[in-house]
Amino acid sequence: MTELDEDGPGRDEVALDPHRQATEQDVERTLRPHHLAEFIGQPRVREQLELVLRGALNRGDQPDHVLFSGPPGLGKTSLAMIIAAELGAAIRVTSGPALERPGDLAAMLSNLAEGDVLFIDEIHRIARPAEEMLYLAMEDYRVDVVVGKGPGATSIPLEIAPFTLVGATTRSGALTGPLRDRFGFTAHMEFYVPAELEQVLRRSAGILGVDLRDDGAVEIARRSRGTPRIANRLLRRVRDYAEVRSDGAVTREIARAALEVYDVDEIGLDRLDRAVLGALVHSFGGGPVGISSMAVAVGEESTTVEEVCEPFLVRAGLLARTPRGRVATAAGWAHLGLPAPENAPGGQSATLFDV
Incomplete structure (x- = not known):
């Protein structure tokens, strides 16, 4: 499954990066639910997906192609594997960046057996020539392989076995219209609320053998940025702390002490998040300021600030994006313990996760 490994933008603090880290494959495989009934959260998506799968099984048909969109770490890959398990089918896994040439895709499609599931992660990054071949495969279960070059080139139609394509994307807006329209079922994954994350944590703790107390689960859940992967x-990091510096039980006090060591604050901000918010307030007077200027101020790449830090700061109500640039909200000033200027957007100091 190396094709799926897509580390987030370079940063030292990976604890709160929602992208999958290369060292997490085995652990994630252990913690993944294997059936739809085991999957926690996303109730609307689960209900819709169950209807799609059960209807196809009852008719003896191949299910429609499925597209999952949403931020990283919310369970898109897990649901793809669950689809294969529910159908009793094999699954082939790849990623959009790995499909650079039509031949790469044709080779994979020709090896599918009838009823197999093909999962393409980050499908919006598939190369255009391969994407155009995928259109025909999704609709007619056929690909045209071009042999030769120039005037002597010949197109050979190749029949492929009926299959179900499951695509996942973190940027649904980057999908082309023709590709999006060929999916029979699309679902958007939402961030989890703390109560759902507590269920995820209890299930994971049971699998990993962690002595997780209820108050410890509450403390970790509210700092997890609404993301099961985080x-x-x-x-796992709190477990390490509990085993090394305590008796192994994860209580609220232990969770707080451990997350303080890992620079994760009460609402889930880490060192870089606080540096970005602090630079916006202290260096730029709360903004507006461009993303490049903020990145220079904290010594990070602009893509890191934009793709890893900014989405959470915006969701938490600490930062706002305006046509003139990024500005700190009243809640952002309050989180730093500073009085907000009168022109700061928003008058609420509560954050997204005060629920």
């Missing part, structure tokens, strides 16, 4: 990662 919750499981923090659970």
Whole structure:
């Protein structure tokens, strides 16, 4: 499954990076649910997906192609594997960047057996020539392989076995219209609320053999940025702290002490998040300021600030994006313990995760 490994933009603090880290494959495989009934959260998506799968099984048909969109770490890959398990089918896994040439895709499609599931992660990054070949495969279960070059080139039609394509994307807006329209079922994954993350943590703790107390689960959940992958990662880090510096039980006090060591604050901000927010307030007077200027101020790449830090700061209500640039909200000033100027957007100091 090396094709799926897509580390987030370079940074030292990976505990709160929602992208999958290369060292997490085995752990994630252990913690993944294997059936739809085991999957926690996303109730609307689960209900819709169950209807799609059960209807196809009852008719003896191949299910429609499925597209999952949403931020990283919310369970798109897990649901793809669950689809294969529910159908009793094999699954082939690849990623958009790995499909650079039509031949790469044709080779993979020709090796599919009838009823197989093909999962393409980050499908919006598939190369255009391969994407155009995928259109025909999704609709007619056929690909045209071009042999030769120039005037002597010949197109050979190649029949492929009926299959179900499951695509996942973190940027649904980057999908081309023709590709999006060929999916029979599309679903958007939402961020988890703390109560759902507590269920995820308890299930993971049971699998990993962690003595997780209820108050410890509450503390980790509210600092996990609404993302199960981050919750499981923090659970493992708190487990390490509990085993080394305590009796192994993860209580609220232990979770707080451990997450302080890992620079994760009360609402899930890490060192870089606080540096970005602090630079916006202290160096730029709360903004507006461009993303490049903020990145220079904190010594990071602009893509890191834009793709890893900014989405959470915006969701938490600490930062706002305006046509003139990024500005700190009243809640952002309050989180730093500073009085907000009168022109700061928003008058609420509560954050997204005060629920």
